[in-house]
Amino acid sequence: MSAMKCGRCGSEKVMPNLRIRDRYTAEDLEVEVERHPNAMIFKKAHKEALRATVCGECGNVGLSVENPKGLWETYTQQKNA
Numbered sequence: 854m855s856a857m858k859c860g861r862c863g864s865e866k867v868m869p870n871l872r873i874r875d876r877y878t879a880e881d882l883e884v885e886v887e888r889h890p891n892a893m894i895f896k897k898a899h900k901e902a903l904r905a906t907v908c909g910e911c912g913n914v915g916l917s918v919e920n921p922k923g924l925w926e927t928y929t930q931q932k933n934a
């Protein structure tokens with residue numbers, strides 16, 4: 854694996870792709886985009902699990918999702934009517 858470097862301190866002690874779980878439900882936190890945000894029902898939400906990249910030296914945290922294209926696709930197809 855190629856070494857990743859922390860954007861803040863430059864350390865290579867970087868842990869990618871860590872899960873972020875709710876303390877009480879133990880479920881992954883998610884980012885959500887609704888295709889029909891103004892609909893009463895059937896908002897057709899697209900959800901992607903959040904992942905964290907954490908520096909083991911300074912604690913810097915970066916967030917990402919595994920499938921950003923799926924979110925973007927839903928975002929660009931949003932209808933506000």
Ligand SMILES: [Zn+2]
Nearest residue numbers: 859862908911
């Ligand atoms: Zn760092």
